[in-house]
Structure formats: C-alpha cells, structure tokens
Amino acid sequence: MTGEKFVKPIKPKVDINKVNTHIIPFEFEYFEPRTVKEAVELLTKYGGEAKILAGGTDLIVRMKQRFIEPKYIINIKKIKELNFIEDRGDYLAIGAATKLREIEKSGIVKRKFEALYEAVRSMAGVQIRNMATIGGNLCNASPAADTAPPLLVFEAKLKIVGPNGERVVPINEFFLGPGKTVLKPNEILTEIQIPYQPEDTGSAFIKIARVAMDLAKVNVAVALRTEGSIVKWVRIALGAVAPTPIRAYKTEEFLVGKELNEETLKEAAEIVKTEVKPITDIRSTAEYRREVSGVIVKDALLRAYERISKG
Numbered sequence: 001m002t003g004e005k006f007v008k009p010i011k012p013k014v015d016i017n018k019v020n021t022h023i024i025p026f027e028f029e030y031f032e033p034r035t036v037k038e039a040v041e042l043l044t045k046y047g048g049e050a051k052i053l054a055g056g057t058d059l060i061v062r063m064k065q066r067f068i069e070p071k072y073i074i075n076i077k078k079i080k081e082l083n084f085i086e087d088r089g090d091y092l093a094i095g096a097a098t099k100l101r102e103i104e105k106s107g108i109v110k111r112k113f114e115a116l117y118e119a120v121r122s123m124a125g126v127q128i129r130n131m132a133t134i135g136g137n138l139c140n141a142s143p144a145a146d147t148a149p150p151l152l153v154f155e156a157k158l159k160i161v162g163p164n165g166e167r168v169v170p171i172n173e174f175f176l177g178p179g180k181t182v183l184k185p186n187e188i189l190t191e192i193q194i195p196y197q198p199e200d201t202g203s204a205f206i207k208i209a210r211v212a213m214d215l216a217k218v219n220v221a222v223a224l225r226t227e228g229s230i231v232k233w234v235r236i237a238l239g240a241v242a243p244t245p246i247r248a249y250k251t252e253e254f255l256v257g258k259e260l261n262e263e264t265l266k267e268a269a270e271i272v273k274t275e276v277k278p279i280t281d282i283r284s285t286a287e288y289r290r291e292v293s294g295v296i297v298k299d300a301l302l303r304a305y306e307r308i309s310k311g
Helices: 036-049 059-064 100-105 107-112 114-121 134-139 148-153 249-255 262-275 286-310
Strands: 029-031 050-053 072-075 085-087 091-095 157-162 165-170 175-177 188-195 202-209 216-227 230-239
Touching: 036 050, 036 072, 036 157, 036 188, 050 059, 085 107, 091 107, 100 107, 100 114, 100 134, 107 114, 114 148, 114 202, 114 216, 134 148, 134 188, 148 202, 148 216, 148 230, 202 286, 216 286, 230 249, 230 286, 249 262, 262 286
Parallel strands: 029 072, 050 072
Antiparallel strands: 085 091, 091 188, 157 165, 157 188, 202 216, 216 230
16 A cells, blocks of 8 residues: 555546537427428417427537527428528518528628628538528527618518417517517517618618627617718617617717717717616626727727718
C-alpha cells in the first residue's frame, strides 16, 4: 500500500440521448397530409400531443435531444397550398411552408420588402435556408426570430386555419411570449400577407450576433417615409430585447415630424433604450442589448433613409 486513498470514479450524470444527435430515441407516429384540411383534422384528433414538421431545423434537433417527445409528427412539406409566393394586388402572400431560400431568391421580396430580404439572408447558412420555412420561424416564437421585425414594420397579417374555419391575425397580436403564440392546438398557420408599402418607403434590417449566421443578440427592422429630411411616418421593430418581438411605438411617435439629423437620431436612440426589456442569457447581457438597441436603430434609420434618397 502506498498510503494513497483510492477514490471510486464518479459516473458522469449524462444522458447519452441528450448528446447523441444521430438518432431520435423514442417512438412516434408519422403522418403526411396532402391538404390543409387533412392537417387540421390530424391536429384536431391529436391536439397537444402532435407537432408539425415543416423545415425541421429546430424540431428534429429538439427531438433528438429529448427536449420534446411528441407522440405524433405531422409533416406538412407535401401540402402544395402552403408553398408559394404570390402577388395579390394589395399585398404579397407567402405560404407558411415556403423555404427561406425561396424568399431570399424572390425578386419581388428584394424589390418591395428589402428589410425582409436582408433578414432572411442573414439567417444561418444556405443549407439551413434551403430547409427552414418562414412559418416555422414565426411559430417557434423565439424572441430573436429574424423574420418577425420586418414583418412587424410592414404590418403583416397571418392567416390561420382550424376546424371552425379561418381567421386573420395582425402579426403584432400573434406572439404571446417565448415559444407561445395565439395558435390553438388544432390550428395551423397557412400564409403570411404583407401589404405593399408606398413606393417612397425605405426599409432596412440590422442584426447583431456573436458570429455571422448565428442567432441574434439584437435585431431591428425599420420602415420609413420622409418628405425631404422630415419623417412622414416610421415603424421600428426589435427582436431579442423582450419576451416577444416588439414595436418601438414611443420612438416612432417621437420621430414623426422631426428632421432626420444627428440630434434627432441620438434622442431616438435614447428613447428606444427605455422601450426594450432585455434579459441576460448565454448570448448576451441585458445591459449590452439595451445599449446596442439604440445604436442599431439609429443605423437602420440612416440606411432606410439612404435608400429613399437613392430612389
């Protein structure tokens, strides 16, 4: 004996299923409806025990890590009526299962809704954008969802279908909290309706993240109209700074009728910092998010104004 005390190794308390992302370690039933009606019928039958699979970029990962264990998976990828980008006169309609990459490649989105184009382009890599859907990005209800701020400033509406018919919800009423929306267990988001803005509208999206293509620490979208350098109307929305994506209504009200100069922008940045309610988490601190909110709102306003000036 050497006099050294033998210490029995402690077995790490690690569930292998939480780290092995090559398998889904539980059983579930799988459905592939071909119509919205069939999908709603399945949701009505299985309710809260079912999950919708669209792009799967979030759902599959969470299932592999056993953060969620749905008994039923309803794959909506083959429902053609959910995958489209369509000009409807007063607004652009985008199917909820439309891939982000298709939105990114859409000429009408880039021309008419530049903030949305910039937001989609900033998300993850091309491989992910080829899978992820706009409806999934919204329905996950992440406070940092990149498509939410542009859709908020464009005052989009969301068409929802359930067993009792359809309803249209303004996007500012869609989010209830982190991971929570107004969708009922037997309802499905079918399309996003984005009103066309006046021709002299400028818009911009800016995102701050740890590295390129990462989730946002803070993101902001702006839509702006001016008469010369005077703000005619403005909409500002931010993500990752509150339990849900938010509109900065006080800042908007302050800006209307003001000349868009350095002093005005500085005051607007200070007002924004009073409207956000950030938290500290793994990605950033509340203090950083609050400070950066003012900076990127100022930058987004300038970018949108420059686009108006360039015509």
